[in-house]
Amino acid sequence: MNGEQPSERIFENANVSLRPISSGAEKWLYRPIKCLDFGFVYLVDYMGNDDAIVQAARTSYGQGTKKVSSDEGLIRYLRRHAHTTPSEMVEFKFHCKMPIFVARQWIRHRTANVNEYSGRYSEMLDEFYLPEPFALKQQASENRQGRGDDLEPAVEQIILDLLKEEYNRQYGLYKRLLGFNLAKELARIGLSLANYTQWYWKIDLHNLMHFLRLRLDEHAQYEIRVFGEAMAKIIKDAVPISYQAFEDYQLYAMSFSRLELDILSKNQWPMSKEKVAETVSVIGNKREREEFLEKLKKVNFII
Amino acid sequence: MNGEQPSERIFENANVSLRPISSGAEKWLYRPIKCLDFGFVYLVDYMGNDDAIVQAARTSYGQGTKKVSSDEGLIRYLRRHAHTTPSEMVEFKFHCKMPIFVARQWIRHRTANVNEYSGRYSEMLDEFYLPEPFALKQQASENRQGRGDDLEPAVEQIILDLLKEEYNRQYGLYKRLLGFNLAKELARIGLSLANYTQWYWKIDLHNLMHFLRLRLDEHAQYEIRVFGEAMAKIIKDAVPISYQAFEDYQLYAMSFSRLELDILSKNQWPMSKEKVAETVSVIGNKREREEFLEKLKKVNFII
Amino acid sequence: MNGEQPSERIFENANVSLRPISSGAEKWLYRPIKCLDFGFVYLVDYMGNDDAIVQAARTSYGQGTKKVSSDEGLIRYLRRHAHTTPSEMVEFKFHCKMPIFVARQWIRHRTANVNEYSGRYSEMLDEFYLPEPFALKQQASENRQGRGDDLEPAVEQIILDLLKEEYNRQYGLYKRLLGFNLAKELARIGLSLANYTQWYWKIDLHNLMHFLRLRLDEHAQYEIRVFGEAMAKIIKDAVPISYQAFEDYQLYAMSFSRLELDILSKNQWPMSKEKVAETVSVIGNKREREEFLEKLKKVNFII
């Protein structure tokens, strides 16, 4: 129960079932992907596969879907047009272990089922997230929430030493309070957000993709992105057609606002840097203007 | 896609999977239970079993659950104390076909995933719910929404003939409007609530039990109760320990209000009919008083 | 209770409250907007305004939001980046009356609170949706669910006469069955989807905008779009800054897929019709290709 890898025994327990399987999901069952220093994600159970989405969609559209010849075409059509209900028919259950500050961001996704390890019932473990040196960054200057440039290596070492020392002290205090027989639900309150927790987390494919879209984003905090990437890896194998469509139409898609479309429609592209600067000046808001320039760069519309 | 029984072919598709199975659920996969005249419910897929609830609960409570010796004891404990999150870890997917007025009550349960047959895309079928004579009842007198006494057999026959005639006319009109090439989404608006629709419906065990609690109730409309009973049959086999606990602590439990408890605590039971009448008179509201008398009868507290 | 306009009395009931108000919302309170022949939408109550979104966002971002100078800038920033939780802090409650087939589409939006008129308790009214002639269209040929060309006026008249006749017969049957004292919950099953129902519907701004995005779309069924437009009118006045941002960044925005972006980035725009045809041919799926051409047209990228 303390989150170690599932025993080998479980792999012998192959069962015969009439349920549809996903061979891509099967290969990830009970195989933890290590995340950060003490964390992991592994697939505990799943329901459905790409076919389940087709099956549900064809029930809705009945004869009407004959036109879309292939299953792949249908799945891609559904995602392109944000017809998301069929992808709610696929479900995944993960066992995850993560620092509490990651868990706090994660739990904001409400459309999921959760059973978390409880510090009221059970002793918290002596496991605290200590970032790797590369993950330590300065506060971003242009962005109020993100990370910016590297720190000096010497400073990095000081920070890591300070954190390590603090974690030791915290856990020592915790054990000492338990030694006084203080109720566990109180003894834990001095433990930090870096302490690890774990949970079972069950979510449908539609909501998981929404989670991934937000948490794979470069603006997501690095420590939760690691978990997002682990789950993305599993999902990519479990529902390959859906995942490909997700990448094509959502993750790597780009949206242009009404005003941006208006500017696009009135000009020739690509455009010189100077002319672009002038052209986008109709966007009054500085931040919005910069975001538009960023998009123009991505499609090579600035030369 | 028009809801006929799944072909035999599907039964040959047994797969080997590392996932846990529920042998009770397996035997219901793709086996429709007939409901009303054209309706059915069958299990399309499922995830988890009684063990999955234990697994999730033990993650929460960790070492703290050692005290509850057996898995069965833990499941019963959880349900007795309305700790419902572990039972959200089990999921069921059904294919159901029902009259539209039943679907309208059903859909009010929001915590589920649905893909319904669409009359905008596909032709509606010539299938309308015609009650069996025993199901035709008079309006209840004491209850504004329910059914009361039987009707005269002759009246029953008249009603059935009238409905049958009306259904024929409605469907004839529908086909005639389609013959004019009127858009399907408009041609269907003259079809009645007795017309059949169908959907895939996916729900977790906790929410399914909430559904069953309301829809197995004697005050639920008979036509939806039939579907509730079909699903209850499947669930009983799929998660036998949980279902037993559900019956013991929810379905067949009885709750007493603050005032009722006060009356219970101040008297000796059982009590004579006359004394009861006097005793319960402190409950000012007539309806509430009658409901209390009903409960007292059920526990043989009136002699 | 049968959905007539709220009495004038209500307008005298102005109250003094410490709560923030939205002057734009106030003017729509209890003022029904007629929808279709017997339907309407009016605002019954609301909570919050554009400021409430700012207030919630500034709690999240604290000092971090100082950078975004104006409230309007913040609201627009939030919507541009799909930070939707602050807009969940605003709530609207509507009283709506609509044909049952519209209610059936509407209810699919699950994140809302609903109390619907019940045909089990109350008599259904003799109100059925009869489309206006302009709304009668042929089945679309290129799209399986939509409406296409006009019908012959003579055919339109035949259709309307047939529907009117059918509604009369249905309601006559309903009254006749009630005359037999058949339980209301059964007597109503022969009534059609064109019959009107009504409900109280409460939803937060975020979810309402999601509803509007889908239901204001040209592919939404005309009869529900009418209700979407009525609510959009109210919302536009109630939260003008948010609504403007919604239009700019969602309703009138356009998304390009990974492959489309790739094509955009490798070419010069606008492009001749012939060259476009060749260029887009790398998109294998015909439907997807046509959708891309549609977008290119909208931004004047085809000459």
Place this chain on the structure above:
Amino acid sequence: MNGEQPSERIFENANVSLRPISSGAEKWLYRPIKCLDFGFVYLVDYMGNDDAIVQAARTSYGQGTKKVSSDEGLIRYLRRHAHTTPSEMVEFKFHCKMPIFVARQWIRHRTANVNEYSGRYSEMLDEFYLPEPFALKQQASENRQGRGDDLEPAVEQIILDLLKEEYNRQYGLYKRLLGFNLAKELARIGLSLANYTQWYWKIDLHNLMHFLRLRLDEHAQYEIRVFGEAMAKIIKDAVPISYQAFEDYQLYAMSFSRLELDILSKNQWPMSKEKVAETVSVIGNKREREEFLEKLKKVNFII
């Protein structure tokens, strides 16, 4: 933004609105109730009152509700029979400040809207929950999660001193890490669960009552119960009839299981202690048996 009391200025901002008001709610607007050492709860906004529940219910039941003569009777009837949708029509928005470990329990109630102070954007404050001596208890022996007997006063003092010292050190480290210009989202990870956070929290009455039912319970952790009690105080004034019904039919009600009802029905009550012991022995599970004895005591069925 750091959660101090709202300025007096706000009280001058009384507005005239056509919306229904709750005079009981008005008096609580912007009036913080202190919770624990640095925490509070205050009502920021609300929508609806007891009448709104009646209004929604009468829409559902139409003429059918004439029978229930009074509004109060209707509200009580709805709650007694768990017809909860009308109470979803009332909404409350709170500003709350609480220790992070309390926030973590609180957020498990998913059917609510939340905007929380973000440690990624803003500096965390030097505010940590230090229990009052009376709140420090030993680990309960019979219950794995609760608190039991008092600690020695001398031990209490040691614990408080240790916690205070630890909080100082943690916050010192936090400031030092910020001094290195470490990104805020990383600098905070050494802060403990006792550190305060705050949020705007919006929830409907039905879900709030569910929250209260669980969090007013004697088994809820004391520190969240304090917040539950603060909100209960406000709700009691805001919707007095509903709150009374909630107490009568839910909070102070008691449920008996199938087996317990069977035992009740076969015996005479009250019963001697010795006979009870023998009678309840048919309940095989020790814990369940003890719970039944507890209930019997509460209704004075043991003499």
